Amino acid sequence: MARIDQVEALFHEARSLPNGEDRLVWLEARCQGDAELMEEVASLLQANASLRNAAAVPPAASIAVPTAKFGAYRAVELLGRGGMSTVYRAERADGQFEQTVALKIMAAHLGGPEFLRRFEIERQLLATLSHNNITRLLDGGVSSAGDPYLITEYVEGQSLDRYSDSRKLDVDARLSLFLQVLEAVDYAHRNLIVHRDLKPGNILVNTEGTVKLLDFGTASLIARPSDITLTRVRMLTPRYASPEQLKGERLNIATDIYSLGVVLYELLCGGWPFGDPNSVLSELNRATGDVVPTPPATVLTEEAASSRSASYQNLRGLLNGDLSTILLKMLENEPTRRYGSVRQVADDIERYRDGRPILARPQTAWYATRKFVARHWLAVSTACAAVLALTGLTIFSLHEAAQAREQAARAQRVSDFAKNTFLSASSTWTSPLRGQSRAIQFNDILDNAAERVPRELANDPAAEADLLGTLGSTYAILGNPVKGEALIRQALEVLRRAGAGSSRKAADLDAGLCNACSFQGHYTEALAACREAMALARVYGSDLSVGTIINNTAFMAAKSGAPLEEAEKLFREAAANGPTQPEQAKLWPAINNTRIGALRLRQGDLTEGERLLGESERILRAEPGPPIEILPTLDALALGARIRGNYIEAMRRLQEALDLLSQRPTAYMGSGGQLEIELAADEALAGRPQALSRLKKVSAQVRADSTAPTDQVRFHLLSGIVEANGGSHDSAERHLRAALETSEKELPRQPADRVEIYLRLAKLLAVSHREQESYDVARQGLRCAESSYGKFFAQHPFVAQLRSIMHAH
């Protein structure tokens, strides 16, 4: 054993001896004749005794009251010191009349011009505040000694916590005081002033029980975002500071709400929500959001209960319910998760006191979810990408099928996690999301990720663009394509700024942008993005195969009104450039043949169209499931059946598609309504009575899904069919004429689609006994069919029907 260790061991041992025992005798025995050792330990023990006396001396220094003149006032007695100022009780020096005031002398040397500016702001701020619960500013200026000072109303009182404890106030009385605090802070906020240093020491209660808020010393103007103060010399009180404050971030009213949360927490249960309040290291954990407040009931002690005139059990019970919910909502790490205003906090507390249900929801589920996302946000984003892949497929094409399915399974797990969290929670409370779609719940998770990306990946544009793009695509699919589009455009901008505007990554982003635009029905923009993606992918390659992008481009071309032949040519090109991986390549012909088949049908070529669709169906049905990619095939087959007049078969096809969709609800978003309205049309044509109610059920949704001309034309045509067969001739005519007009005006290069509109309108006019008009429309229809069906004109069922209408005349 080293000498020093020996000495130390004996030192500690000797100190732990019971009083009365002679340490020197004990020591001598232990040192076994080692006089030097004994001498060393003895001298340390002696030093230790005098050290204890030295330490017992209080760190002295009462500071003399300054003798300078502060306007009409002079300092009388030191009241307290803060990081930035010293406060005195003061009196009028001119003896004109007796008035006791508080004098706050600012520590001028802390600052220089910046400080003086802040001081000036404080003066102006305080001067604008006039509220019964806020100390009034009486005067201010620079003293004869050169120190800036403020004179405020003098409050004879105790700090909020001492006042409450010394009177053993119960919870209700404490809440009542706290509501006064809230009123004052709310008033300040409405005047665009954030306190930023709310703590019990700044909240006094006077002898009449009126709360007086002190010290807007660190207040800032909410309206001035430029006024961010990084703490060179810390001015805040970490114990009551919000995470964003600890991080030195921009502050707003949410910061005060957090600090008020800590104040209320202590006021109600007597403990601090984050463990040991003296631990400055825990500050860091709080700043990084790693710390979750302890539920108030669990920090309650017998002593704290008794100083609240309550039994431990009772108070514990009280603190377990709504109060805990209110507190934890105030103490959310993320400012946006807190109450939106101090008024809302006050309202909830009043609701609680009145025994009405509060509006805040227990946060446990949120914590769990957010913690989960925080830990796994990358995985969540990746999983979201998988959702994208899956839906992208159903609308356009299949790519990377195997991988997509595996990722989709992961997405499902993540989504299930979120769902379960909410569902389990909603058994005891009303979920704020109840009644809304699952997609929106998922969006909350995305919001968290979207917020983190720019912050955490700012130095890595590639990664930032990647994740912004992924999130954007995911938003787009989960029902918020507007936000999705914005995020993807942001991602592209990040790439451009980093000089990577022409790259493989940009190609992928453009492909994602294409989706986001198309979900809003902005097919022209979608097409532009697709073409950009295609051009880039040809040069730089892409995560998607070139064929996939061409496939998307072709789809968009058709949707945005390009000639159908042109779209068809692109689909054929896509077919030849498909993915190479066997698993993916297998379904590729089916996917493209479905599209080409549908286009052949629309151009009047029923034979080739049905052949291609039959082939696609055969390939897809050979797969287990069948795969979700069969949806567009079924849709196109139904179209073929309708043209041929086989409405029952069309209904069967569409019903199968809808059943499939209901089993896999995240995929094929927004298209369920389209399928259903088509089903309604076929039902109407088949004379089924349910057609009208089905149309009513989905029509608003379908109209909202897209305002794109192609979709509107389709909507009006199908609605017209249903209304006509339901007997509402006027309404049917309005729909059909709207379809015709939109098609002629917006989609002049896709005349083939107008043939059916002419046909349905001619039929409607015929049954309305408007023979001449019917004849004219039928003739127009024939002319249109002749020019757009070409060699398939003669055999086309629509043509036969149009002719029979004209002959009947």
Add this chain to the structure above:
Amino acid sequence: MPPDVPVEREITRLLHRWKEGDREALASLASLAYEDLHAIAIGYLRREVAGHTLQATGLVNELYLRLAQVRGVQLTNRRHFYTFAAQLMRMILIDHARQTRALKRPGSGVRVPLHEEMAWIDASSDEMLALDVALDQLEALEERKVRVIELRFFLGCTNEETAQLLDVSRATIDRDLEFAKTWLYRRLSAPPPSAG
């Protein structure tokens, strides 16, 4: 005030090097942290900091956060960081005492105790220089005790935190502190003719 971009970048670079084992980088980091720590040390010596006890930890947290928010830098060795900051704080206070003496500034007449538990050391005077020497001597005997003193009295950590940072039990820290304080007190109140 807006974040100081060049400094942030510099910090990032140094942190990467530090992470890769470059001790020099740590020294350079020290110079970047120096300004912030210096401000709080001086404020403390002027007794402007609330509570009258030196608590540089808050500022160190802030510095740390600024570093941690930089992408790619994971300060896995937080312990190292605080220990470093505590040493830096000691350096700053000693420098200040030395300068005060060199300038032969008349003292304010107000004693500023290094810490309430070390009230017999005036942080703004020659006593600090003597303490510095004593700490070096103690370090030669047992290094950890000096780290404990630095974290506890120069940075303002609690006993619990000091234990956590040095990865020893709270009881060990309590004993270390008692012994080290006694040892330093004896050395400073009656310096023996020879070191040892």
